[in-house]
Amino acid sequence: MPVANGTRLVTASSLFVRLTVKLSPFAFELPTLYLPFIKILKDLGLQDVLSVVRAKDLLLNLQKSCGYQHLNPNELRAVMEILHFICDGTVQANLSDGSNWVSEAIVPDDGCRLVHARSCVYVDSYGSRFVRSIDTSRLRFVHPDLPERMCTTLGIKMLSDMVVEELDHEDQLQALDMIGSVPLATVRQKLSSRSLQAAVWTIVNSVASYKPAFKSVSLEQLQSLLISVADKMQFVWCLHTRFLLLPMFLDITRVSKESIIPGWEDGFRHRTLHFVNQSKTCIFVAEPPNYISVFDVIAIVVSQVLGSPTPLPIGPLFSSPEDSEKAIVDMLKLGSHRRETEPMGESNWLVGKELLPQDAHHVQFHPLRPFYTGEIVAWRSGKDGEKLKYGTVPEDVRPSAGQALYRLKVETTPGVTEPLLSSQVFSFRSISATNEASSAGLSVGGHTEVGNRMHVQVRTAGEGIGSSQLQPGTDLHYGRVSAAELVQAVHEMLSAAGINMDVEKQSLLQTTLTLQEQLKESQAALLLEQEKVDMAAKEADTAKGAWLCRVCLSAEVNITIVPCGHVLCQRCSSAVSRCPFCRLQVSRTMKIFRP
Structure with a gap:
């Protein structure tokens, strides 16, 4: 049956009487039009509400039907909603079968493909330091928009659990008592200083206030960690490390043939400025180039030991005079307490951003297609070289009968809605085999027809468009398109297809359309006059x-x-002696005249 403003044909098994999450284009809430037929539809597979078990089955079926194809933005959003629903339901209900499903959990990877969760890893704060130094083709990463708490619930492994950094023992470490003019003893003494520890604690609390991934520590814990760093830190002349993929200990170190650090010799090994093992029992700081401060390297090491996802701005504190650290923190305004901005809602997390490459081949041109509320679309205003961007449709909209194009509202940036021509709005093709089979009538020459409409592949953002959008007149009604705008849209569509439409043809087309509009207006006026005559x-x-x-x-x-x-009348009045209506006796009659 048709759902989503007539854009989808689905079976009853994809419908729910009540759906609290947005799962289009995979599942939909039953349209109110079909409420009288609930009993029949339940026999055909209609569900009352979405349960955790049903959501798991839905995700498994999606993986089977979609295969290893890229999800479009609407499908990715639906999968994320399903995973959020499953994880929240599993945690709240503490389901006993949660661990069994973890082994079969399906998640989107970083290429927007549905894969088994056990085959993926997610980038945790510690493992994020490895990404630029390893051969990532040996790993499959989960989609970056999947929160860490959900990755943990779904049993996805951390990158730091799969990759370990170890010292390259091909060369012996050459210990140093000082780097440049900075003695190791001075650094150790500074790390043990109460004033520095208090200043670092202030910065840590400030960062933790707007970085939820960074857990704040007590002053006593921080003092213990800094003293441990002071005891275990060593200065060395040069450090080489390598990265091993567990459990086979496969070397996945990525090394550039030409060093990108000026002053370092070329080599085929990974050279680094610092090393901290996972147990934090081995801490080395190598001599940096003369344009890098050793205090900045030490600040990175301390940040890593404290578990900060980003380096803490504590480098200047190591070269400051004793007991001046707190004043320096205040002077540099490092102790702010700004809270992290709340993340955007699920419906507009992509709105206004340029189209991602993996979504470009899902784009389809469908100017007379209706759109449903909340649908993610691609759009462009028609300016020269403008790339496609993401947007959402705030309300159900469909063209009127006989329209060549129509105007609809699109949320182009978060909180901003603009009217666009339907020729400037593109939908995304679904890769679900079930939805394709149900929504596609037949395939002709690589195009897919739905009813009387045709899906046409368009080129990626910004290609072949060399004209600007005509601004809609203030006298145009919502949804109506003028002849000039229609000509402009036709010119843009032909240009995108590599067909040139010269000025003469544009003028002829506009004249024809204008005459057609005038003819329609004349016919409408004639009909109006005819109605008046009638x-x-x-x-x-x-x-x-x-x-x-x-x-x-x-x-x-x-x-x-x-x-x-x-x-x-005269004849009837002469033939009666009583009134035929009220039966009163006729005493006399009187002739009357029409005005």
Whole structure:
């Protein structure tokens, strides 16, 4: 049956009487039109509400039907909603079968493909330091928009659990007592200083206030960690490390043949400025190039030991005089307490951003297609070289009969809605085999027809468009498109297809469309006048009928009966002695005249 403003044909098994999450284009809430048929639809597979078990089955079926294809933005959003629903339901209900499903959990990877969760890893704060130094082709990463708490619930492994960094033992470490003019003993003494520890604690609390991934620590815990760093830190001349993929200990280190650090010799090994093992029992700081401060390297090491997802701005504190650290923190305004901005809602997390490459081949041109509320679309205003961007449709909209194009509202940036021509709005093709089979009527020459409409692949953002959008006039009604705008849209569509439309043809087309509009207006005016004539004739007939004799229904009345006042024609009045309407005795008659 049709759902989503007529854009989808689905079976009853994809419908729910009540759906609290947005799962289009995979599942929909039953349209109110079909509420009288709930009993029949339940026999065909209609569900009352979405349960965790049903959501898991839905996700498994999606993976089977979609295969290893890229999800479009609407499908990715639906999958994310399903995963949020499953994880929240599993945590709240503490389901006993949660661990069994973890082994079969399906998640989107970083290429927007549905894969088994056990085959993916997610980038945790510690493992994020490895990403630029390893061969990522050996790993499959989960989609970056999947929160860490959900990754943990679904049993996805952390990158730091799968990759370990270890020292390259091909060369012996050459220990140093100082790097440049900075003695190791001075650094150790500074790390043990109470004033520095208090200043670092202030910065840590400030960062933790707007970085939820960074857990704040007590002053005592921080003092213990900094003292541990002071005890275990060593200065060395040069450090080489390598990255191993567990459990086979496969070397996945990525090394550039030409060093990108000026002053370092070329080599085939990974050179680094610092190393901290996972147990934080081995801490090395290598001599940096003369344009890098050793205090900045030490600040990175301390940040890593404290578990900060980003380096803490504590480098200047190591070179500051004793007991001045707190004043320096205040002077540099490092102790702010700004809270992290709340993330945008699920419906507009992509709105206004440029189209991602993996979504470009899902784009389809469908100018007479209806759109449903909340649908993610691609759009462009028609300016020269403008790339496609994401947007959402705030309300159900469909073209009127006979329209070549129509105007609809699209949320182009978060909170901003603009009217666009339907030729400037593109939908995304669904890759679900079930939805394709149900929504596609037949395939002709690589195009897919739905009803009388055709899906046409368009080129990626910004290609072949060399004209600007005509601004809609203030006198245009919502949804209506003028002849000039229609010509402009046709020119843009032909240009995108590599067909040139010269000025003469544009002028001829606009003249034709204008004449057609004038003809329609004339026909409408003629119909209006005809209706007026018909109305006047009807009123005349009604008025004439009001003077017909109600007895013979052929002659006009011209005699009134006294005393009742009823009227008859001359012939009927002479044939009665009593009034045929009220049965009063006729005393006399009186002739009357029409005005």
